[in-house]
Amino acid sequence: MKGGKRPIVEIENISKYYHRDSQTLAVLEQITFTIEEGEFFTLMGPSGSGKSTLLNLIAGIDKVDGGTIKVGGVDISMLSETQLARWRAAHVGFIFQFYNLIPVLTAFENIELPLLLTALPRRKRREHVDAALNLVNLAGRMDHYPGQLSGGEQQRVAIARAIITDPTIVVADEPTGDLDRVSAEDVLDLLDRLNRELGKTIIMVTHDPRAAAKAHVVRHLEKGVLL
Amino acid sequence: MFPLKLVVKNAFRRKVRTFLTILSIAIALLAFGLLQTLVNSWYAGANSASSYRLVTRNAISLAFSLPISYKDKISQIDGVQEVTYGDWFGGIYIEEKNFFPNFAVEPRGYLKLYDYLIPPEQSASFLRDRRAALAGCKLRDRFGWKVGDSITLKGTIFPGTWEFMLAGFYQAGVNDIDETQFFFHWDYLNETIRETMPHRADQVDFYLIGVKSPDLATKVSLAVDKTFKNSLAETLTETEKSFQLSFLAMSDAIIKAVQLVSLVVIFIIMAVAANTMIMSVRERTAEYAVFKTLGFGPWPIMVLILGESLIIAMTGCALGIALTIPVKNAIARALSDYLPIFILNTKIFLYYAIASVLVGITAAIIPAWRAAKVPIAEELGRIP
Numbered sequence: 001m002k003g004g005k006r007p008i009v010e011i012e013n014i015s016k017y018y019h020r021d022s023q024t025l026a027v028l029e030q031i032t033f034t035i036e037e038g039e040f041f042t043l044m045g046p047s048g049s050g051k052s053t054l055l056n057l058i059a060g061i062d063k064v065d066g067g068t069i070k071v072g073g074v075d076i077s078m079l080s081e082t083q084l085a086r087w088r089a090a091h092v093g094f095i096f097q098f099y100n101l102i103p104v105l106t107a108f109e110n111i112e113l114p115l116l117l118t119a120l121p122r123r124k125r126r127e128h129v130d131a132a133l134n135l136v137n138l139a140g141r142m143d144h145y146p147g148q149l150s151g152g153e154q155q156r157v158a159i160a161r162a163i164i165t166d167p168t169i170v171v172a173d174e175p176t177g178d179l180d181r182v183s184a185e186d187v188l189d190l191l192d193r194l195n196r197e198l199g200k201t202i203i204m205v206t207h208d209p210r211a212a213a214k215a216h217v218v219r220h221l222e223k224g225v226l227l
Numbered sequence: 228m229f230p231l232k233l234v235v236k237n238a239f240r241r242k243v244r245t246f247l248t249i250l251s252i253a254i255a256l257l258a259f260g261l262l263q264t265l266v267n268s269w270y271a272g273a274n275s276a277s278s279y280r281l282v283t284r285n286a287i288s289l290a291f292s293l294p295i296s297y298k299d300k301i302s303q304i305d306g307v308q309e310v311t312y313g314d315w316f317g318g319i320y321i322e323e324k325n326f327f328p329n330f331a332v333e334p335r336g337y338l339k340l341y342d343y344l345i346p347p348e349q350s351a352s353f354l355r356d357r358r359a360a361l362a363g364c365k366l367r368d369r370f371g372w373k374v375g376d377s378i379t380l381k382g383t384i385f386p387g388t389w390e391f392m393l394a395g396f397y398q399a400g401v402n403d404i405d406e407t408q409f410f411f412h413w414d415y416l417n418e419t420i421r422e423t424m425p426h427r428a429d430q431v432d433f434y435l436i437g438v439k440s441p442d443l444a445t446k447v448s449l450a451v452d453k454t455f456k457n458s459l460a461e462t463l464t465e466t467e468k469s470f471q472l473s474f475l476a477m478s479d480a481i482i483k484a485v486q487l488v489s490l491v492v493i494f495i496i497m498a499v500a501a502n503t504m505i506m507s508v509r510e511r512t513a514e515y516a517v518f519k520t521l522g523f524g525p526w527p528i529m530v531l532i533l534g535e536s537l538i539i540a541m542t543g544c545a546l547g548i549a550l551t552i553p554v555k556n557a558i559a560r561a562l563s564d565y566l567p568i569f570i571l572n573t574k575i576f577l578y579y580a581i582a583s584v585l586v587g588i589t590a591a592i593i594p595a596w597r598a599a600k601v602p603i604a605e606e607l608g609r610i611p
Contacts, residue, residue, distance in 0.1 A: 053604070061520055062604040082524055089522020096607070100517045104236035114521045116230060161521075 008169060008201050009035035009058055014067030014077075016053055016224075027053050028224045031067070035169075035217070040195045040202045042215035050224045051205045052173055058203060059092045059171045060084045072168045089117045093162030095172035099154040101146040101161075107153075108133070108142040111160045118165065132160035136190060152183025159190055163200065170194065172204040176211050188214050234534035241507065245539060248503040252543025253550055255496040256582065260551045260575045261558065262489035266482055268569045269475060278441035280340060282470040283434040283451055286461040292430035293460050295417075300454055301434060306447045309437035311336025313413060314430075318380030318389060320370070327366055329380060329409040331416040334361075340437050342400030349374060349395020357415045359394035363406035365563060367396045378409075385420055385427075405568060436464070493582050496543075500590035504536050508594035515598040516606035525599035532595040533588065540587030544579050551575070 016028040027050040035041045043051045056062040057069060060076045061084075068077050072091060079087060088094075101110045111132050115125045133139045136156040146154050155175060162170050172191065176184035192214050194200040204215065212218050220227040239245050283301065285291035292314075301310045313332035320327065334354055338345070345353070345361070352374075353359045360378060372378070376393040391411050399406050413431070421428035438447050448464040455462045465473070475482070508515070515528055551571070559569040 056604045056607075059520070061607070085519065085522050085524040087522075088520065092522075094520050096517075100513070100607075102233070102514060102517070104240060105233060109233075113518075117522050117527075 005037045007034040008037040008039075008072055009203070010068075010070040011058070012068050012070075014057065014064045014069060016050070016057065016062070017065050026224055028057075031224075031226050033219065033226060035201065035203060037201055038195070038199045039217055040192070040215045041204070042212045042218045043203070043205045043221055044207070044209075044212055044218060045221035047207075049221045051221045054221065055171050055173055055203065055205045058169070059094055060088050061094075089114060090165065091168040093165065093167040093170040095155070095158050095162045095170065095175045097174035097177040099146070099151070099158045099178075101154055101157055103146050106143050106145055107138060107149065107157045110146070110157055111164055114161060114165050128164055129160075132164050135163075136160045150183065151179050152186055155179060155183070155187050156190060159187070159194070163194060163198075169201045169203060172202065174206055174208075175204065176206065176208055184208070184211070230531070231534070234531055235538060237507070237511070237531070238535045238538045241510075244503060244506070248500060248539055249543040249546060251499045252496050252540060252583065252586065253546035255492045255499075256544060256547030256579045257550050257554060258492050259489045259582065260547070260571070260579065261555065262485050262492075263575055263578070264555060264569060264571050265566070266485055266489075267572055268566050269478070269482055277340075277467060278444065279437055280467040281436040281438060281444060281448055281451075281464050282467050283436060283462045283464040284432065284470075286452070286463040289432065291460065292427075292432055293434065293462065295429045295431055297434065297455065297460075297462070301436060301451055304447060304450045304454065306438050306440070306443035306450075307436055308439045309336050309339050310434060311340060312431040312434045313337065314416060314432045315384070316380070316382070316389075316411075316416065317384045318382050320378070320380055325370075327363075327407045327409055328405070329411070331413040332410050333413050334410070336437075337410065337435070340435055342404070343397035344400050345395055345397045353394035356392060356394060357412045357418075358390065358392050360391035360409060360411040361394060362396055362409045364396045364398050365406040366409060369407075369563070372396075380409075385416060385424075387419070387423070389416075389419075407563075435467075493586070496582075497586050497589050500536065500540060500543075500586050501593065503539065504532065504590045504594045507535070508532060508598050512598070512601055513606050515601045516603045519601060519603050520607070529591075529595040529599050532598055533591040536591035536594075537584065537587035540583040540590070541580075543586075544583035547579055547583075548576055551579075 011034065012032050014028060014031045015026065018025045018027055031054065043054060045051045053062065057064055058071065060071075060079070064077050068075050070076070074087065074091075076084065076087060101107075102113065105113070108129055111129045112125055115128060118125075120128070129142075130139070133142050136159055138153060138156055138160070141149060141153060146157070149157065155178075159175075162172075170191075175191070176187055179187060188211055191202055191204070195202050202215075204211065206212055283293070283297075285293055295312070298310055298312060301307060311333045313330045316329045316331050318329050319325070338350065338354075349361075353361045362372060362378075366372060372393055374393060374395055378391045378393050380389045380391070382389055397406070417428055436447065436451070438444055444466055448466075451464040452462050518528055518531075555569070555571045559566070562569060
């Protein structure tokens with residue numbers, strides 16, 4: 001394991017249930033583990049195993065039914081919706097399988113979006129976005145709309161958007177799931193660079209063994225239980 | 228500014244739908260404005276009524292006349308400055324479709340009581356000749372009349388063919404004065420009917436009284452009616468405004484219906500705009516989930532939707548204003564014979580703006596609330 005310093009994510013006995021009609025379905029049961037700062041952590045498992053749910057819980061976009069999740073020392077299971085929104089803005093960068101860029105905004109504007117929630121002046125925001133665009137090697141496409149970019153380019157824009165606020169953790173849900181092999185490789189290399197060169201803690205969910213090969217730690221989830 | 232750009236781009240993402248919504252808002256505002264203008268024009272006569280003028284008529288109804296002998300008695304009442312009188316003539320010019328109001332009046336007093344703009348030589352000519360008539364300038368424009376023309380009216384209330392010499396034209400001294408009226412000498416009418424229908428001679432439909440001060444209006448009204456109490460023709464005296472409004476009261480239900488329709492129009496556009504916003508937000512639910520994932524709280528998301536709704540509503544407002552003036556002018560031209568005073572009150576544009584802001588806010592409330600409450604994990608799970 002590379003770069004492990006201190007636990008950045010501490011998960012203790014968390015459970016998550018879904019309710020459908022009168023039935024209660026356990027998605028995650030008594031999960032406990034930690035992720036260390038600067039780690040490239042990957043969760044693998046079959047469809048329906050609960051890995052995306054676990055990622056959502058760590059990213060603070062879903063709530064646990066039991067147990068606690070601490071990220072950077074903050075127990076996010078205790079935060080209200082509004083507090084969670086503020087916390088996500090400052091501490092989480094999210095990379096989606098289908099990029100989820102805003103179609104009416106240019107690449108530059110999509111990357112700038114999270115910075116609108118900060119107090120940064122326009123000039124500073126511009127500097128940050130330029131740096132992020134250079135990092136993902138898309139400076140020449142900054143004025144292009146998502147519809148004018150390839151899948152791989154869109155995902156790189158999404159990565160730039162995820163890291164623009166310098167978050168505590170970067171979570172990625174199947175980031176190569178919608179990409180061809182070459183683009184997927186580019187995206188994985190980029191995530192690897194973010195981890196190695198910038199020390200970003202990356203938590204990734206994937207089906208793809210090649211993606212998992214980039215990670216320092218790979219854990220498997222099956223039927224809601226961490227193996 | 229980038230957030231504003233996002234709001235504008237979102238508003239015009241579905242161009243056809245947004246354009247149709249803007250158009251429906253504009254047309255609804257136009258309908259509201261024109262209906263309000265119609266109502267205002269209905270009341271124009273009452274609005275132009277002077278607080279210095281009183282109208283005296285038969286207490287039973289306007290269909291009954293008053294003796295001409297009342298004039299001297301009214302003139303002697305304290306506070307009265309001027310007394311004149313007249314008859315509704317109801318004559319037809321060539322054919323019925325050429326309708327315009329025409330009155331037989333006592334000309335000297337009448338011209339003193341009303342602020343008409345008349346060239347002095349035309350005014351003198353009108354007063355000098357018993358067969359002279361004075362017409363509003365809109366009648367001149369409508370029929371191409373010239374000073375000195377001979378005008379023939381076919382009597383309906385006073386049978387026969389009546390010939391007049393057109394002495395001049397008047398223009399309104401103030402905005403709300405009707406410029407489609409036609410006046411001639413009451414003496415001319417009376418002399419003729421004295422020969423043909425003597426029992427109807429020396430009678431007038433109404434007296435117009437000019438008071439020295441508006442404060443005296445009530446006192447003079449009471450004094451006039453008291454003077455003729457228990458006579459064969461008791462009087463009812465009221466301010467010119469009350470007199471006009473009593474006429475309008477007959478069509479009060481229609482006016483109320485028109486006002487109600489103009490308000491219903493506003494509610495309809497609220498529903499149309501709300502429908503557009505609900506559809507737009509529903510289509511973009513996943514995007515709002517992304518916004519929330521990025522850390523946008525409920526308020527910024529609600530502001531984005533509210534801004535979008537306001538932009539659509541205010542664009543509709545601007546288009547509505549742009550359409551109102553030419554459409555109003557076209558209607559005023561087309562209906563000038565029936566609605567001589569069809570003047571747009573510019574305050575209506577303030578109402579447009581208020582209505583548009585209300586529509587924008589109302590239409591955004593439900594979709595904004597829904598978007599703010601989007602369950603992130605559930606919505607992200609549906610993508611694409």
